[in-house]
Amino acid sequence: MEIIDLITYKFFLKSLIAAFFASIACGIIGTYIVSRRIVFISGGISHASFGGIGMGYYLGIDPVIGAAVFGVMAAIVVQFMSEHSDIRQDSLIGILWSFGMAIGIIFIYITPGYAPDLMSYLFGDILTVTYLDVLALFAIVILSIFTFTFWYRKILYISFDEEFMKSRGINTRIVNYILICLVALVIVTCIRVVGIILVISLLTVPQAIAELFTDNYSRMIVMSSVFGFSAIVIGLVVSSLLGIPSGATIIFSLVFLFMILKGMQSIRIRLRLKSNLRNTKF
Numbered sequence: 001m002e003i004i005d006l007i008t009y010k011f012f013l014k015s016l017i018a019a020f021f022a023s024i025a026c027g028i029i030g031t032y033i034v035s036r037r038i039v040f041i042s043g044g045i046s047h048a049s050f051g052g053i054g055m056g057y058y059l060g061i062d063p064v065i066g067a068a069v070f071g072v073m074a075a076i077v078v079q080f081m082s083e084h085s086d087i088r089q090d091s092l093i094g095i096l097w098s099f100g101m102a103i104g105i106i107f108i109y110i111t112p113g114y115a116p117d118l119m120s121y122l123f124g125d126i127l128t129v130t131y132l133d134v135l136a137l138f139a140i141v142i143l144s145i146f147t148f149t150f151w152y153r154k155i156l157y158i159s160f161d162e163e164f165m166k167s168r169g170i171n172t173r174i175v176n177y178i179l180i181c182l183v184a185l186v187i188v189t190c191i192r193v194v195g196i197i198l199v200i201s202l203l204t205v206p207q208a209i210a211e212l213f214t215d216n217y218s219r220m221i222v223m224s225s226v227f228g229f230s231a232i233v234i235g236l237v238v239s240s241l242l243g244i245p246s247g248a249t250i251i252f253s254l255v256f257l258f259m260i261l262k263g264m265q266s267i268r269i270r271l272r273l274k275s276n277l278r279n280t281k282f
C-alpha cells in the first residue's frame with residue numbers, strides 16, 4: 001500500500017479530520033496544562049477515566065460516554081479536594097489514578113462476553129474513529145476556542161500567577177472548575193486517537209517542541225497544534241504502511257521530532273557560541 005492509495009480510503013480521510021481536530025484541542029488545552037504545571041493531574045484524570053470505560057461496557061452504553069462522566073467527576077474531585085483538603089495533591093492523584101484503573105478492570109471482568117476493542121481505548125487506534133468521534137472532537141475544539149477566547153486574560157494569569165489574581169480580589173474558582181472539566185473532556189475525546197496511556201504525551205510533547213521556538217502563550221498554542229498534527233499524520237501514515245499500532249507510532253513520531261529539533265537547536269547554539277568566541281577580541 002502506497003501513500004497515494006491511503007488518501008482514497010474514506011476511513012483514512014476520516015482519521016485525518018480527527019487528527020486535525022485532536023491536534024487543535026490538545027494544542028489549546030496542552031498549553032494550559034504545561035504552563036500551569038498540572039501534567040500529573042492530567043495523567044491521573046486520563047487513567048481514572050478507564051473506570052468509566054469499564055462501567056460503560058458493563059451497563060451497555062458507549063464506553064466513551066462512561067469515560068467522559070468518570071473523567072469529569074475525577075477532575076471535579078481533584079479540584080475540590082485541592083481547595084478544601086489537606087491531602088497532598090500528588091497523593092490524591094495517585095489514589096484516583098489507581099482507583100479508576102481498578103474499577104475499570106473489575107467491571108470489564110464481570111461483563112459477559114468479550115470486549116473486542118479494549119486495546120484501542122488503552123493505546124489508541126485513530127483508524128477506528130467513527131463519525132460520532134469526529135463530531136465530538138469538533139465540538140470540544142469549538143468549546144475550547146470559545147472558552148479561551150472569552151477568558152483568555154484570566155487563563156493567562158491563572159497559568160502563571162494565580163496568587164496575584166487572588167490578591168486582586170478576582171475569584172478564579174469558577175474558571176478553574178471549567179478548565180479542569182475541559183481538560184477531562186479533551187482527554188476523553190482524544191482516547192480513540194492515542195489511547196488512555198499515551199494521551200498525556202499528545203498534551204505535553206507538542207508544547208515542549210513549541211517551547212523551543214517561542215515563549216508567547218498564543219503562539220505556543222498555534223505551534224503546538226501544528227507540531228501535533230504533523231506528528232499524528234506522520235504516525236498515521238507510517239503505521240498504515242508498516243501495519244504497526246497507530247497510537248504508539250504517533251507518540252514515537254512526536255518524541256522523535258522533539259529530539260531532532262532539540263538536537264538542531266543545541267548544535268545551532270554551540271556554533272553561535274564558537275562564532276562569538278572566535279570574533280571576541282581580548
